[in-house]
Amino acid sequence: MLDLLISFFLLIGGAFALIGSIGLARLPDLYTRLHGPTKATTLGIGGILIASMLHFGAQDNGPSVHEILITLFLFTTAPISAYLVARAALHLDRQEDGDRL
Amino acid sequence: MNHWLMMPLLVPLVAAMINLLLGGRRMGCQRLVSLACSVGLLAGSIILMGFAHSGEMYVYRLGDWPAPFAIVLVLDRLSGLLLVTTALLALPCLLQAMDGDDGRGLHFHVLFPIQLLGINGAFLTGDLFNLFVFFEILLIASYSLALHGGGPERVRAGLHYVVLNLIGSALFLLAVGTLYGLTGTLNMADLAGRVAAAPTDQAALLRASGLVLLVVFGLKAGILPLHSWLPALYGSALAPVAALFAVMTKVGVYAMLRAATLLFPPQGPVGGTLAALLPVLALLTLATGAIGALGAQRLRTLIASLVILSVGTLLAGIGQFTASGFSAALYYLPHTTLVTAGLFLLAEPIGGQRGDLEDRLDTGPPVGRPAALGLLFLMGGVAGAGLPPLSGFIGKLLLLRSAPLPDGTWLWGVVLGSSLLTLIALSRAGSRLFWGPVVDTETPTPAGWRPLLPATLLLAASLAMTVAAAPICRYTEATARQLLTPRHYIEAVLNPAPPGGTP
């Protein structure tokens, strides 16, 4: 049962990570590409972290909770990374095309 | 266990850190600390050499762990000799630097002791990887020291030096890795045993790693195709730094000597190649140095070529793998180190008063204070070219005698031929620097004996080595014998004497 749950989360995680990267690879421009990694990948890693919590929590050395830390951390930083990348891209585009905005 | 063995390492380290804590403003205190450090090192090194002179190997097991596993320091006669040479060199260099050069950049008094730490460590350690670490210490300190004072020439030469040595470090690791991957140990004594006992299918790889080590050490020593960084670097560094660097190439030579006697003795599967290669490289290097000296257009380049030449000479002695060859090289080593350093220090006051000519070997107005400077230069030149009666001649004599004809024909030819070239180069240099039409213009002449003291000390060492040639030769002969029986080294490291056996 637990295995099933872990597997489920693992697969969810893996799938979303993959989807995020697919988005990164195939979407047409930078701004659309941004969406994949910031969201799908975040969730993907979330899934895997939950799986990890379950997996190690089930073993006998007590609950495994430090994965929360990674989750928290990623959720704090991923938007900033995205923001900065977008910001940089905007800056570069503006240089090239004049003030588009 | 003899805790003195830590002295050459801890004293400079602590001195450097105290100087770092003192910060840039208190130059006076820093100088005092450095001076105390250098004097202490000298005293301590002499004591250590005294220990080593008994013929016993002093093994210091760091962390109190048994031998092949953790790091050991080993003091034998060779290390003792080199420690004393370094300390002898360091003191005058420091004195010279304290004349003002130390203030021409940041952190001189931190870098200088660390440089000594690296050199001493390389001489003492009995662990291959630890040797790498000490190489890095002495290199990183030397990078900064070489660049001390700034200026385009220095930076360009320094850049080349740094990049080449970084490659050297990578190659060192490559060789260490190969050795570890095959033998599973890093302790040099243990390695020696395992290399000797290695199955035949590993011989090729071991030989490759040995040769890569040769390249690495050769790069540090400045042997033939790997020397191209040397003249520019030594020619551009500040005088006390260039003088101190005279011992840097000897570290490479030391490492080669250690590797060739301990790790890869010529009778083993690996050492045969090494033993065949070394004499050839030695002679080529020797010739390169002599040719470089002849072609030099600046005094300091000339002296730098003498450094290359001395490396060739040393290897020519070592390459014979005989007691007399080693002994000759080991007598020659302190001599050449101190004399070339003295010449570097001398080049400073000479070049300093020639205005735009600097130390270029063009005829110009003769330098001021010709008596003192000229006499010193003459001494340096005589010693450097290996003319009698100074120690260079004795060294050359020992070397030539160690390779009797007809086997030594090449060696004799190259050694004597390069002596001639050096003689020509030095006499041309001397006559151009000191002799020339007297011009009425006032040349700034350094006053007092103080600026010349360090150079005098170093060159006087050559005189001292001549006078004390007999005891020194006895020591080097004993050292050579010790080197040729690596069994003692291995046993001392791997089989500790029963308690009470070592002091």
Next chain:
Amino acid sequence: MLNLAIPLALACIGAALLLNFWRLVRGPGPADRILALDTMYVNTTALLVLLGIHLNRSVYFEAALLIALMGFVGTVALCKYLLRGDIIE
């Protein structure tokens, strides 16, 4: 069950990494490359956690945490460079 899920997840992450790298190669702009690199870092974090589950060892967790942290710092630095040149002005 796990025996199947873990390799599958690993394969997904592996494929994701390859895709990220593809983007990194293609560019076209520097921002795309930064984004690709950032995503690689995040995916690697996931990969490490996965590896931990796979090998049944929790020691890789710290590495994962550190990758996340360092990936972030790297991305910030690269973006800042594009924006301002001097990253710690």
Next chain:
Amino acid sequence: MEALAACTVAVLVTCGVYLLLRARTFSVVVGLSLLSYAVNLFLFFTGRLLGKAPPLIGSTAGDEAPLADPLPQALVLTAIVIGFGMTAFVLILALRARGELGSDHVDGKEDEA
């Protein structure tokens, strides 16, 4: 796996060396970095490729996989740190060279055609 390891080291060394031989300081620094990666990997590999158990005594796994050789790891750690110091130094030296020589050519000269 051994072949893959050898191949990786070979490629890294090749790339690093090629960059080392470029004329610009920045390329040289990057080349040195690549070279040190390669060397570190090589040194690490000399402890052999054991993928199961990090050298932690009493770590969670119950299985009795042989622990990896800790010594190369310690060596590589030292090498990494030293390599970092060296890379930093040569990088700054490149800056200094640019300042003093007015060029980022490794020989401090302007392009020769």
Next chain:
Amino acid sequence: MLLYALVLLPLIGSPLPALTARLAGRTAPVLTAAAISAVALLLALPPLAAAFAGAPMEAYHSWLPQAGLDLGLRMDGLGALFVLLILGIGLLVLLYAHYYLTKEEAVGRFYSFFLVFMGAMVGVVLSDHLLQLLVFWELTSLSSFLLIGFNHQRREARDGAAMALTITGGGGLALLAGFLLLGQIAGTYRISALLDMGDLIRAHPLYTPALVLILLGAFTKSAQFPFHFWLPRAMAAPTPVSAYLHSATMVKAGVFLLARLFPVLAGTEPWFFIVGGIGLLTLLYGAYHALFQHDLKGLLAYSTISHLGLIVLLFGIDTPLAAVAGVFHIINHATFKASLFMAAGIIDHETGTRDMRFINGLWGYMPRTAALAMVAAAAMAGVPLLNGFLSKEMFFAETLHLSALGPARGLVPLAATLAGVFAVAYSARFIHDVFFNGEPKGLPIYPPHEPPRFMRLPVVILVGQCLLVGIVPGLTVAPFLALAAGDMLGTPLPDYSLAIWHGFTTPLAMSLAALIGGLTLYAARQRLFAFHRQRWPSVDALVLFQTALDRLAAMARRLTRLVANGSLQQAIALVLLATILAVYWPLANTPSSITGPVRFSSIDGLTLTGALLMMAAAMLAVYWHRHRFTVLVALSVVGLMVVLAFVRFSAPDLALTQLAVEVVTILLLILALFFLPRRGQSKSQPPRRVFHLLLALAMGTAAGLLTWGVLTRPFDSIAAFFLANSLPGGGGANVVNVILVDFRGFDTLGEITVLAVAALGIQALLDNLCLEAGMVEGIPDRWADERHILVLSLITRLLLPLALLVAIHFFLRGHNAPGGGFIAGLVSAVALILQSMASGIAWTRQQWRAGYRPLIAWGVLITAATGAGSWLFGHPFLTSAFGHVRLPLVGELELATAMLFDLGVALAVFGVVMLILETLGNLNQRCAETRKGGA
């Protein structure tokens, strides 16, 4: 002891004249020098008596057996003769020099050099040890260098001195080799021992090389053809020097050596042909050329060459009688030539020139000097009743008995006579041209007059000797000659007589022929001069020599540049080539395969992916190396994959460290990128690129082969010890960390020292540096105007405590789980840098004012002190200790010295990283200020 004193007195006394000159002016130095010489002469008397008594005084001490160096002095007849010459003539020359040297010249220095030379020369002739002889030999070369170059304002003096040193010094080297060989053959360097071993030595296969080498030394010193050319050029020396060195002493060192080793080396065909041949050639060559010199001293120099050739030829003739004649001529030549040089010096001194085309008719101005010079010149010509005649006639006689030459035997007497003809001719020129032949023309000093009486005194004494010896040889020179020649030969002397008149013999005829022929030749000199000018285009040996040397130097320079041409790329290529050879050569020369016996492990997909990514990224970095920003990104990928590799193969500690280091490196690279020029880079030439590529491939393959070779071999390492002892002995479960802080803690101490020095070096490098900010192509000219991004700075401030917490976590657990001081230091540093990136370095610095350098220092000191702490307990450096403490409430706590050690590491690493980044970060700031201030 006396002998030692004799040698050492002038040497040790040599500084005195220079010192007294400083104190007491002009006369004191010469008095000092003369006193020393006189005392030495007195000291020489007892040994002289001993030599006469047939029991030569000797002293021999073993000194440095390893180098074959002993101290040995012996004064037999030959040595005694030379000592008398050296000291006696030396005294005369000193007297002469006192009047010759002008006030302006540094007389003190002159006499000092003079004494050194004198001592060295005495050393040469008294040495009973080959190598010791060589020491003095080279010392004469050196001191003569200084003496010749005494008037160094003049170019010819400088060049002449350098040339003399080069030739004689080079000869000295050959001599060294020869002596060593001789010693090797005989097993001893002691000359008195060698003298009895002639047969053994001559039979040895190495005899010929040894002979040739020794002769090289002797010939260069004695100015034998073709090494003669330095001597005329050495005439640039002050005349006292020429009178001393180039007539009586130094040039005689070569012939002395021939005499000294005559019993050892002579008596073989090579000796005969080489020594005799060279002597003959030199004799003719010198005699011929002497005639055509316009310079007085030049004439004398060539004449010296010729006479030395004569002596050498005599030794080469290899009969006892010839040897006696040789020794005799040595004495005679010394006396008349020294006096001639002095006379020439007087003339030079009084007229201001030495050119015979201007100096004429001096008889009218300085008759006494003229008379003396004429007598001496006559002796040189071999006029009867003078000493030159006697030895010359002996020489002529000896040339008649050369059976070895077979049918060609008649040539030698002919040549000898011819040389005699020329000798007479140039002597005649010396007399006639200078003292008669009309009136002087355009002399710089006019009118010339007699020199001070005491300046002439030495000449008088020497000329008197010429006369005395020439007239009553039996009463004057005979005992000395007998003694010297006897000790030289080591065998009983043959019968000979020193009478002036032997009856009408062939030698007499030859002498007469020479006299008449010479005078005739001189009479017909106009035509001869014309002929000479046509046939011997004026080739200046000096110019030739200097050109040759310059060429040699230029060639040396080219050769040097061939390897070290200042190109880093070439230097790197050489290092790589050497390495490639070092790896491939053994691998190619082995029968066994590179692949070892171990079975390969299987590849899994993930590892493959990682490896592929790593390789691809590395290749991308190469492909893009002109787009620097992109290279950075590719480099990050490689780093990331390396981290993965560490994780994959069970090295969590490595992964952590690599990660942290990686990021800091990238930060540094970015910071540096800002200051590197943006200019597009030119590509290197295609052939060079291909070469580099090949080199890179070869090097890469070499590394790959090593990896492959190592990995496919069985492995037995010392690792088991660490795994077994880590917990019980080191108190930590993380073996890697225990190795770092305990087993190999010394490495760690070293490595933080490296880091510390790197940081300090970087600070020193950036000191006073100001760079224009450059930008990279493909990136806009204008930066964004927003300095600090709100979103970022706010979040990073929140992250700071978290990151520090993580760092502390890493630190505390390091001993038992992945982590440790390094990582803690790096993580906290990165956390702080993040603040700088978000909010600016100035702002960050405001909040956090601690000095980084003290931090580094304390870090290293703590680490070292932890190591040294074990001394207190009598353990070696770095011995660790740990223990478990039970605290109420808290539970069990492990305390280990390793922790303290690691704390030092963490502090140092943190300080280092911060110092580097801060210095670099300030660069722009400072430069902006400088620029503003400048504008």
Next chain:
Amino acid sequence: MNRWLPQPLTSLCLWLLWLLLTESLAPGHLLLGGLLALALPLFTVRFCPDRPRIHRPLLLLPYLAVLLWDITVANLVVARLILGPARRLRPAFIELPLDLGSDLAVVLLTHTVSLTPGTVAAHLSPDRRVLLIHALDVDDSAELVAHIKQRYERPLKEIFAC
């Protein structure tokens, strides 16, 4: 309180985080974590010169719950968009006028925007009045603006009382 415990909330968080990190409730770690939680802010407080004031911290919890839910939804939405044909996407830049007084609130909003369906914050105007948003697939930009303002900005306003 202020001197020795400058940021009680941070300290609490740190303490919890420490326990998370060590995954241990052993007394030693409780104590050590407490010590660190007290000590670290003393040092880091200098880095937070303008301490954010949270008016109603408890309201954060429902906000976070909504956020978590939206994140999950966001991923599903984005996944669909990514996997679907790229032609159907209607990406657009949208300007979101802001009405928040606290910097922290603004930052939280940008986070929220980036984590929620189909939008990424791209640029905050220097005066913090306008947030530029990039949306992956927009029907009606006005509606999106209104949605964000209603669903995220309003609760933030309440929490930070600005």
